[in-house]
Amino acid sequence: MTQLLRVQNFSVSSDGFGAGEGQSFERPFGDVSPERLFAWAEATAGWPNRTDPGGSRGLDDYFTRDFAHNIGAEIMGRNKFGPQRGPWNDHEWLGPWGDEPPFHTPVFVLTHHERPSFTLSDTTFHFVGGGPAEVLDQARKAARGKDVRLGGGVATVRQFLEADLVDTLHVAVVPERFGSGLRLWESPDELLDRFHLEVVPSPSGVRHHLFWRK
């Protein structure tokens, strides 16, 4: 079985933005409420951050419950891990997920600045430099035969797409226009030279875009 690099449940606006402008500590998605991007996922039974029972078990749930399925490691950009830039002055910051990060695997945080690894519950965070191929190689080893999730944000997904390292990509296009922000694409058609695409409308209003390598 191939070890895939998978983007999952990545939400963008109908005009292609994965976050608004002006990202900050208080507003990791900038001037856009995360609710506008993730309401469809939070409504499902399989939402990894769900704390109560309930939730829908229709189409959208197949995507959220696939989040951890056969995933052995995650790669994320530094901005997803936290708001700091430059050297790691604040070692107290352990990410925005509280004591129980939803990953349960090794996580590789892309950064040009060294920081020791640390473990929180059953998630270990490593801070790694190097190019995308090099980081993917590390993550694949840590995943012990399982797939690797590319967790975002937008710049990180674009970086790995440009390096042609992504195998499958699930983008949920939500029925909202942001007008500006961090752009994933002008149009999903940009990827059609390298990927198959199925577009699946959900009753929730989201249009699931499923790409896999040709």
Add this chain to the structure above:
Amino acid sequence: MTQLLRVQNFSVSSDGFGAGEGQSFERPFGDVSPERLFAWAEATAGWPNRTDPGGSRGLDDYFTRDFAHNIGAEIMGRNKFGPQRGPWNDHEWLGPWGDEPPFHTPVFVLTHHERPSFTLSDTTFHFVGGGPAEVLDQARKAARGKDVRLGGGVATVRQFLEADLVDTLHVAVVPERFGSGLRLWESPDELLDRFHLEVVPSPSGVRHHLFWRK
């Protein structure tokens, strides 16, 4: 987390039949070629019986790769296990799956006739009598907190639906009319009193019907 009883990837014709007439050893689906029911699934990367790499990774693949996800046991009817009827005279018959059954969990085969359990690779088959609730109770214990799959065939799914024990039901309606055979339903609307329903058309021509308990 609730332990669900789940029907997965159960294929029926557009007129509601899950098998043709005249089931026999050589033709477990009767006068209907299984290909007509399962071509959509066999085309996917996640098809549990796939031996080569490749296969599609679009919508249909989300369903086939969910087959084993969080499943700890299966319940199946005797007709799915094999063509014998009445007492188990042929103990050489270990099911139609060869040396590596695709279940990898305990499997509970419904039968009125006693037969000792046996293990093939990492699947153990138990032969159990009793009503649906009683068998489900046994399967839930064996599943150790995970969900239980209801594997079919048609009569078994109907039996558990009538006993109101099914929590989620994924039925793939293929674009073929059989005209006669073993009928799952006259119409999916029969279940709407007890279940939510989403109908999701796939590019393959299959219409996925996703039911979950109200």
